Amino acid sequence: MESSKSIQSLSSGWSFKQGAKDSTSEWLSAAAIPSEVHTDLLHHKKIPDPYINLNELAVRWVGDETWTYRAEFPTPQSFGLPGFTTDLVFQGLDTFATVYLNGLELLVSDNMFVEHRINVASLLAWSDEKKTNTLEIVFEPARARGLELVKQHPEHRFIVHQTEVSRGPVRKAQYHWGWDWGPILMTCGIWKPINVETYEVRIEDLWVKYDLSDDLKKVEGELFGIVPECENYNLNVTFELSFADGLYIAPFSFSEPSLWWPRNYGAQNLYTISMHVSSQKDTILSTLSKSIGFRSTALVQEKDAIGTSFYFRINNVDIFCGGSCWIPADNLLSQITPDRYRQWLELTADGNQTMIRVWGGGIYETDTFYDACDELGVLVWQDFAFACALYPTYDSYLKSVELEARQNARRLRNHPALVIWAGNNEDYQLIERYGLEYNFEEDKDPESWLRSTFPARYIYEHLLPKIVSEETKGMIYHPSSPWGNGVSTTLKVDQTVGDVHQWNVWHGEMRPYQHLPQMGGRFVSEFGMEAYPHLETLKSCVTDPSQQYPGSRMMDFRNKAIGHERRMVIYLAENFRIADGSIETFTHLTQVMQADAMSWAYSGWRRQWRSRGDRKCGGVLVWQLNDSWPTVSWGVVDYWLVKKPAWYAIKRAMEPVAIGVERKFHDWTLRKADELWQRDTGHVDPVAAVREVSFDLWVASSRLEPIEGVLDIRYLSVSTGKPLYRAITKTATITPNGTTEVFTDYKPEDPLTEEIPEELDPYLIHITFAVEGKVIATHVSWPDPIKYLNFDDRGVKAEYSDDKQSVTITTARPVKGFVFSERRGVKLSDNGFDIMPDEKKVVAVEGIEAKELHWRYVGA
Structure with missing residues (x-):
């Protein structure tokens, strides 16, 4: 039934x-x-589109106003029948909202992330003359209310980065x-559904706690269901049940479970x-x-020769978490x-991204988001909703945070x-920057933290871990991102412990991005x-x-990034020839640079x-x-949802089997400079920089069995595409779930020409x-910087299939950074790639005919 x-x-x-509510404004x-x-x-054309031109400025006033919403709804037909209850459920109100039902104040909400369920049976219209109800919601401006709260709590020092x-x-x-x-858009409104629910009995929640045996062959646990005020009904499930205070528990156990990977x-x-839940009938x-x-x-956080490891192990398998950070998509x-x-x-x-990190300055995402991650096998790192600020801990604030955290921990625990x-994003960096009190090793009293100059420690190291422990089973909790055993690793990057946000490329010291491999840590949870x-x-x-x-x-x-005007141009000028000031050239070069x-x-x-027991780096998540x-x-x-070439570069680097190369020059050249890492190009011997090269070569594999294959290594002139050294063919057995070092500090041998030409002839590997x-992995290592190379007369040709659903690219000489200009509704099988003279690069095209694509490459 x-x-x-x-x-x-x-x-x-x-x-x-x-x-x-009582204003005379037009509805x-x-x-x-x-x-x-x-x-x-x-919709009513009362404001311009804030996403176009300078319109963001023209709509700032909206966030400083009060707004009222109103709707009418009929009283449910089953209202008033014996045993029935009617609730109004507000899944999310943004943010300072006062709700009125039939003129009576029903709810005052001040937390965007909290759901409210209110029994309204005594407030609904039920007479024969009137069975229609009026619901009104008044939204006050968040910025003004925030400033009021700051004044009301002088006992707290409010420090906020990025904004006010x-x-x-x-x-x-x-x-x-x-x-x-992103822009300043102070929204308000009904950002999640509102429902009227009428029922005799309601299942409030359903979840599972379980354990897997060490050999993963058996699972046993308990099914939990909460049914408030349900003593007069039977619970219709197949397990033996116990009941207490509306909580039903069904133990279960079975062998050979099909695991989630x-x-x-x-x-x-x-x-x-x-x-x-069924009635006795x-x-x-x-x-x-x-x-x-x-x-x-x-x-896995184990002591090792470096410090303390930081990587994830799923179903007894170590997982390198290459992925990205997620901000709200709108x-x-x-x-x-x-x-x-x-x-x-x-x-x-x-x-090929294994993990996505939901950043703390956004929202707890919708069920649709996490359902998709479950179905697609994308691991989720979830920040609680705190970012780049010193948050308060007065009583009403802590109560609101606790309700928010419990609701979302329960919603997502399955x-x-x-x-x-x-616990947060980068809040611990304030300790370093402002000299806040923090004694991780000696002060273990949460109540004392509330009286310190860093009271939010109470939230991150007491309240939130307590909630996660109580509401979930076996869930990992980490006090902050970044954080490592009491050390924030935002400003002073500690490469030995915890996760790190590496912003000395782009921000901070603005190091060359070619130094990133030496600038990592045990887990890189931000860089960009x-x-x-x-x-x-x-x-x-x-x-x-x-x-x-x-x-x-x-x-x-x-572009909202501080200092972007000079940072982007500096990185471009260090690496590429900026041949003209056109938007086409500039766009292409920034994309190739980001991909590199x-x-x-x-x-x-x-x-x-590396290998099990020797995991120096456990993952990388791009910002x-x-x-x-x-x-x-x-981004x-x-x-x-139009992909930049960088997306394809990540995909290639995270293939199940991928080749890596790092060139090494003398310690006075581009790769290894002085202790301040500056490029010392003014004293480089250009002949040695081109000819006296050594390199490391490795193969990374996420496959769980060894692979035997053949490596083919060629050294090709950038200018002509002809080989300059004799090619090498090497059989290699690749270690499972790790990296195999093939060559270390290897120097090319057997030059095919004895004389160095007057015009230097750099070569790629x-x-x-x-x-x-069957070739399953490729890699091209170019001489650096790219701006020193001559890409004239590449001889690039494009041939289109008869059905115009694919294009084949060929070239007479090596090509760097071949990029199709993508657009909405178009899907390409590859983009932002390099092409060698003897290759035929076939790209499948969906959404348009292939001949409509426009393309560029470095030096075109």
Whole structure:
């Protein structure tokens, strides 16, 4: 029989106005809920699109106003029947919201991340004359309320990085105040659904706690279900049950479970658990089903020769977590559809990314996000919603944080993809920067932390780990990102312990990105290099043709990163010839530069994965995967899900089998400079820099069995493509789940020409690795910097298939950084690649005919 529970979604019929509940402003129709005031104003053309040109400035006023929403709904038909209850469920209100039902104050909310469920049976209209109810929600401006809270709590020192102090005491997505990649858009509104639920019995939650045997052959645990006020009903499941205070427990045990594995390590096996509540007459009153996956998880932090390791072990297998950091995919959260979430996670998985880190300045993502991670095998590192600030600890704030943390820990605890909670993003860096009190080794009294100048330690090292422990089983908790045994590793990077955010490339000391392999740590959870998105994206958000050039007023406004004007140009000038100032050339070179930085980082840090018991680096997560609006940023994929070449570079570096090469010059040249790491190009012997080269060669493998294959190593002239040294063929057995060092400090032998030409002839190193005659990995190592190389007369040709769904690229001489200019709705099998003279690079094209593609390469 069908359940007697009914859910009425209040998704339509809303109107809104500027001002408080009693204001005389004009009511306007609102979009379907979820929504926010900006999207509703856009619908009525009351504001310009904040994502275009300088319009962000023109809509700032919206966040400083009060807004009221109103809707009517009928009283449920089952209302008033014996045993029935009616609740109003507010899944998410952004942020300072007062709710009125039929003129009576129902709820005052001040936390965007909290769900509210309220029994409204005594407040609904029920007479024959009136069975329609009026729901009104007044949203006050978060910035103004935040400033009020700062004044109300002078006992707290509010320190806020990136933005202004008002965000410190407000439990709202912190990026709404603006960040160094996104606009200031202070939203408000009904950002998650509102439902009217009528029921006799409600299953409040359903979850599993379990243990896997050491050999992974047996799983045993308990199924938990909460059914409030349910003593008069039977629980219809197949297990023997015990009952106490509305909590039902069903023990279970079985052998040979189908395990859940990260992508490329095994199948993503999921089980469905269901719970049914029926009456004594076998009428189903409530049912709830959820997906779970069985897997073992460990964060391995063991003392070793370097310090303390930091890597993940899933189902007894060590996992190198190459992936990315995730920010909210839109500043207007209601615009992110379930399909768009799915596309983002498919893109992540297709890029060979094993882990995604949900950054603490955003939101706890939707169920759709985590469901996709479960199904695709993408591990999730989840930050609690704190970022770059000294947060307060007054009583009402701590109560709100506890409710927020418990609700979200409970909501997400069944997801096998979620493997770690971190307390915050970069909040511990304030200790270093402002000299706050913090004695990790000696002061273990949480109450004393509340009286220190760093009271938020109470949240990160007491409250949140307590909640994670109480609400989940076996979930890993990490106090912060970055953090290592009481040491923040943001400002003073400690490469021996914990995770690190490496920002001495781009920010900080602005080191050459070629040094990234030596700048890592036990786990690199942030690093990045900026690049322009493809031209279609740029021109869609900077629409004035006179502003479509690098360094224009609108282009600079579009990039929120501090100092980007000089940082990007410096990195470009160090590495490439900036032949002209066109937007096309500048875009292409920034993209190739970002892709090169990704290659250096992922290949170099993956090399340090080494072997079991000797894991120097456990993972790398680029800042950042995505954008929240069309912009210039560190994103490797833009707002419209259009991939930059860097995405492909990460994919290649994270293939199950990948080749890595690092050239070594003399310690006075580009690779190894003085102790201050500056490039000493003024004293380089150009002949030696070209000819006297040695290199390291390794092969990284995530496969769990040894691989035997053949390495083919060639040394080709950049200018002509002809071999300068005799090629090497070497049989190699590749270590499973680790890196195999093939050559160390190897110097090319058997030159094919004895005389050094008057014009220096630098060479590239081209390597392939073949198994049973099939090439499964390739790599090209170019002389550095690229700007010294001559790329004239490359002889590039493109041939299109008859159905125009693929293009074959060939070249007469080596090509660096071949990039198709991508656009929305187009999918390519590869992009941002290098091509050798004897290769035929076939690229499959979806969404347009291949002949419509535009392309560039370095020196074109």
